Amino acid sequence: MFCFSHAYADDALLQQVHQFLYQQTQSLGEEVVIELRPPSPHLPPCVQPEPFLPNAGQSPIGRVSVGVRCGETHQQVRYLQAQIDVIGSYWVAQHDIERGTLITPDMLVQQSGNLSNLSSQALIDKAEIVGKIAQRQIRSGSAFQNHFLQAPSLVERGQRVTVIAQGSSFRVSREGEALESGAQGDRVRVRFNTRELVTARVIEPGILMVDF
Template identity: 30%
Template sequence: MHSWALTCRSWLILTLLAWAAGVLAAPARAVESGLQQQARQFASTSLLAANGTRVEVEVGSLDPRLKLAPCNEIQPYLPANARLWGRTRIGLRCASGPTRWNVFLPVTVKVYAKALVASRALPAGTVIAEADLAQEEVDLAEDSAAALVSPEQAVGRTLERPVSAGRSLRQNHLKARQWFAAGETVQVVAQGPGFRVAGAGQALTAGVEGQPVRIRTESGRILTAEAVGERLVEVNP
């Protein structure tokens, strides 16, 4: 009889503990759900989908060790040096409440659009032909490198690395082009809102795609520019 009473008491204690844990967990889940909803709304309203694109926002979970105090006003924001592209994070801070707090939620932003994919497995060194390409909807934000969207960007280029069938073709899959050699005369273009200035200069270093190049202008000034075409560089004002 004594053993049965102890068993009942133990069962009752465990039941009460489980109930208390559930009562405490329910508000915590509600708080997290509310924060996730605010983060999703913030990301969705901040993103402007261009024509032909489709945007999806996936919001992750808070660190389960966090215990947040009640808050009257929560402000979502984008942290410094973060962008709403691929895997990122959104900050949420309590602007009005008994205890000010600041947390971050992991977010994955997916931007779907038509882009080039490999129609077959392409080994490194392949010179891309139009038959090697197909167009499919891909997540532009799944890679930091820009996706190639038209055959003109890829046909005739050489692959730097292998690409599996169906994979999105990216700028960093291609070998960088050398537009000119050191010592060659190049056209120097500086442009911005409402203006465009062009002149000639001499390349002091080789003009390799995606790398800075040093140019001596006709006046003797040394500039750092970007090689963008055959004997063509651009200077950002």
């Protein structure tokens, strides 16, 4: 649903930006309310507006700055301010979780509310929570914060590991010693018996891959 003043309903720029924001947020929750501040009356009309989010990696929830490229070449850029409220579901701790605990599905309970009231570090997707390790105590009813959790290490420093290198027509594996710990997707250094060093990506417990 949209929420904006009827005085600006026919403004092509606002309509374009509202539609863009709605497309970006409709999958985040059950209801979306968008309040958009009108552009300054001192600015010239924005021809062929092309909205974009300056912080592409951040969820467009709460106070958001929206960029708009104007003109046939889109070289003119201006920014509008929006308040985006998303009503949806998120996960909280069902009971107190102690530091060092591996998070399992039975430790979570789902709640519904305004997602814009949550911290920017809050995790909404269950898959981003389960399987992580609590880095501090998490109180019952608290939302899960990204900096509260850490992926478990699949490789420990000093561990003997297998390093795989493969291409379109070859696959080679060697054993070496991990010089640092790492979770899935982390890049760690490995030393072979020849004292050769490589940096490889952790893909499974004790197994790393060299990316070409």
